[in-house]
Amino acid sequence: MLRYILRRLLMMIPVLIGVTFIVFFILALTPGDPAAIILGDGATPELLQRTREELGLDRPIAVRYLIYMKDALHGDLGVSYRNKIDVMDMVLERFPATCVLALAGIFVALLIGIPTGIISAKHQYTLLDYTTTVLSLIGVAMPNFWFGLLVVLVFSLGLGWLPSQGMGEGFVPLVKSLVLPALTLGTGCAATIVRMTRSSMLEVIRQDYISTARSKGIPESAVTMAGNTSM
DSSP states (O other): OHHHHHHHHHHHHHHHHHHHHHHHHHHHHSSOOHHHHHHOTTOOHHHHHHHHHHHTTTSOHHHHHHHHHHHHHTTOOOBOTTTOSBHHHHHHHHHHHHHHHHHHHHHHHHHHHHHHHHHHHHTTTSHHHHHHHHHHHHHHHSOHHHHHHHHIIIIIIISOOSOSSSOOSSHHHHHHHHHHHHHHHHHHHHHHHHHHHHHHHHHHHTSHHHHHHHHTTOOHHHHHHHHHHTO
């Protein structure tokens, strides 16, 4: 197992290098001049050229990428063109909120996905099962950004129940501010978990020991719990 984990970690290195190069190359080809963004529309051509040289924008893309990777490996992600703030400081400042949001999204995905998948498997080929299957397919295919806009329109702008942005201070305001983004992030994952849980549960409940447990009169709730722990 340790060898497998190490092999997978080593395989991530070329993948990360490839991803960073592709993203860097695409951003380098996008329209817009970082020097003009920094200096504004009233900058003179001489000042623009001097700023490009200071930023290294006059160098070839390959050279700029190597410099970027060397600085990134030393923890230097550069300075934001727009905010004039160190990028690493901005990332670290927002990292705790990102972790809280990620955990909330995982919690929502598990809270919706596992029980729904079990119920769907227990009622196979019924209207409930078909409805759950259709909703899970919609959840997988539905873009998160569209669903996020939808819940903001309904629950924030329409009903006024939840905030549309920001992170509240205190437990109750924090929970209220996390509901919509966690629901948006967790819905797509929940749909996948529903399908995986349903398939695993159907495979388990067909096992001989489940039939034996039912024949001995064990309550269905205990049989379901045993099947759930065996997945």
